[in-house]
Amino acid sequence: MDLVKTGIAISQTIKNVGRLREIVAVLAKNGFSEFLTRGITSKIPNFVLPKSKALSKEEVLAKKDDDWGEIIGSRLRISFEELGPVFIKFGQLLSTREEIFSKSFIDQMKMLRNNVRPFPFEQAQKAIEKSLGGPLSEFFSVIEDRPVGTASIGSVYKGVLRSGETVVVKVRRPGIVKQIENDISVLMLLASQLEKISEDIRALGICRMVGEFATCMQSETNFNIEGLNCKRLKENNKKHDPEEIIYIPRVYEDYTKEDILVMELIEGIPFTHAREIEAQKKEIYPKLEQAIKIFVKNLLSDGYFHADLHGGNFFLQKNGKIALVDFGLMGSLSKKNRINFCALVYAILSYNYESLVYEFLDVAEYDRVPDIDVLISDVKTSLAPYVGLSVAQTNFTQVFNSIISTITKHRLYLPRDWFVVFRALFTLDGVGRSINFDINLYAILESDINKILKDSFNKEDLIEEGLWAGRDLLSSLRIFPRHIKWFLREWSRKNYAFQVVHSGHEKAVGQIVSGITFLGLSFMSAVFFIAGVIMLKDNTITHIKDIPMIGWLFWFVSSLFWAKATRVIKIRP
Known part of the structure; x- marks a missing residue:
């Protein structure tokens, strides 16, 4: 049954029909009119598509195999940038699915830029005063009216509490929750119609991705959750980081609400400034290696970890500590899944392809059981280039992308919890490459995995x-x-x-x-x-x-x- 059958049904399912019209018009203008005509516009009463760029099958077929992703990706990127922050964030999510999409498509999604304008400070002030229940002067001695950072979810302001601590105040963008709900409902409609076009498109699991995206956005727009995430990670790190190599800022819980987050100001050099970081590599690299080991211990021992480890969330402080920020996206793995993950890595290191496949079958989601013998053979083929390499020579990201790409072709899909784990590890690996630091994730994982597997069989x-x-x-x-x-x-x-x-x-x-x-x-x-x-x-x-x-x-x-x-x-x- 179609998600929406009539104009009336659309008004019930899509919370803003006007926004749906706007999105459809932008996509049509940028070359997706054939898909829209087949699946969407017939369900919108009195809607006429605007003139669009032709995106014909001949155009795609005329290109080489690696170029079709560039054609579709570039037009989708232009559409997402025009449609605003929610679509941009969804495109950025797609850019992490290297095991599903072609490199040329991924490259286009990585070019997405979140050119979001800051909202007026008066709106931020009104939101703060409403949440805290009093005028700004009652809580802050100083708060700057120009944001130090602006994103799709909100803006960040520098301030000083009445008690004297320098803080950052993160304020949720007015109306963003409603906009996210509207846009995700449209995304789900588009994804469901797109999957009806062919079995190959359905195999990509786009509806699953939209569902994962909705879950992430729900957490990221509630700053109470982010505050609790920060506090919990800080407590966990005490067990694995006695030297406090990783610094996690303090959250001021009395001032933190659903739409307001007040946190200790972190000053330092972000890891996105690669040259400045590399200039201090003798001091930084040993500490960074220790920080990564702490992250792995959080993952394997506690099953709770920071899941958005890009360079902009790492800061090198003056005292030499590595600070983390932005705790909106966290990952968690149950005890069973942690043991499964260890078994997966162990199976890869020991070239036990049968065990590897059965471990994936134990955690993956699928509509029907695949042909096991064929799947084992395909996994073996995908890992053939890495056979014989030492742990130090093996690229973690490439190996797991090969495996995940293979199982996806067999209609096996990783649940969100597992996708978040791999995304965090891949992103961390990318940060290391960006500053010319070789993060040997296999070696780090191997040192803890044997202990985890051994402990799993205690009395x-x-x-x-x-x-x-x-x-x-x-x-x-x-x-x-x-x-x-x-x-x-x-x-x-x-x-x-x-x-x-x-x-x-x-x-x-x-x-x-x-x-x-x-x-x-x-x-x-x-x-x-x-x-x-x-x-x-x-x-x-x-x-x-x-x-x-x-x-x-x-x-x-x-x-x-x-x-x-x-x-x-x-x-x-």
Whole structure:
């Protein structure tokens, strides 16, 4: 069913039909009229497309394979810049998906410039006074009326609190939340119509990207969330950074609201000033390497990390510390996903392609299970150029882009949490290259991964996992009869019937019996395995000899049941 079927439906789904008309007109003017005519304009009453540049199939086919992205990318870039900050930020998100889009398209998206004009200081003053509940003079002794920075979400002003601390005040742009809601609803409509054109376009997962973008924007427009992110990361860093190499500014919580963020002023050289940073490389590079190790520990140990690590968010302070700013976009990974990530990297380093594919299948989203043998073969082919290279010679970004590009072709998609992890690592790698610092992410990751994987098999975790697995299994067994009862009741109520075809039934019945036998034997294997784990509960295990004999006995019985179960599957008729 179409997202919007009539003009009335559009007015319900798209919160600003006027904005939809404006967006469609800009896209049409820049060469996308064929797509718009096919999918969008027929649903807007009384709408006539403006004259547009021709973007014909002949024009695309006349170019080389690498140039089609430049044609579409350049026109899309011009459209996004004309449509404003929300579309520009979406284009910047597309520029990070190197595993999906061609290099020429990515290069065009990277050229996007956010030429946003600052809004009048009077509006900022009104927003501050409304949020804080009093005049500016009650909270600030000084606040400059000219912003030190302007972005699509808001403007940043320098000020001094009544208590004497120098701060920056981030004020959300008036009306931006409503504009974001309107523009994202239009983006979702455009993406859904675009995916209907062909299966290849749908495979790009553009609707998924818009959904991820909406989630990011929701977090970035709530400054309370950013303040809490900063505070949490500061607490986490204390565990891994006793020397305080990374400096995280203080957030003034009493002055921070949903649309106002008051934070300690950070002064220093941004890492975007590459020449100034390189001039001090002897002092900076060792500290930067330590800072990256701290980031990796945050990722692998706590699963919480700064996810927007571009050069503009790093500052070299006068005291030699590396300061971080902008905590609107953070990443998080559950304990299970952290172990999956470690297993992924370990599989790459050990060239275990089968394990690598199964780890991706464990975390990816997909509509149907792909052909596993073909996927393993394709992954092996994509990694062939890196086989034999040492860890120091292996480029982390290139390797993972190759893998992600391959699994995407098989209609496997990484969830947002995983995309944020890779985006953060790729961006960090890019910062290093921009200042001629070789960040060997593989070597840094490898030093922590073995410990993480080893710790994942400690006694306490095994007991916890075993108990949860047992609980889930028992819960499933308890509700299974109810579902059978409901199914039979529904079958009887609707007078369903089925026809038994005798031809070949012996084989089908045999397969069913084998399946049921396999499930039963697997269940018994799991029961004895969990029982063996529970036997470890009151014992201190420092060596394999410390495992009690009863534990080994339970595991031996478990292995017998499992061996029998696998044999049943292998010899099924």
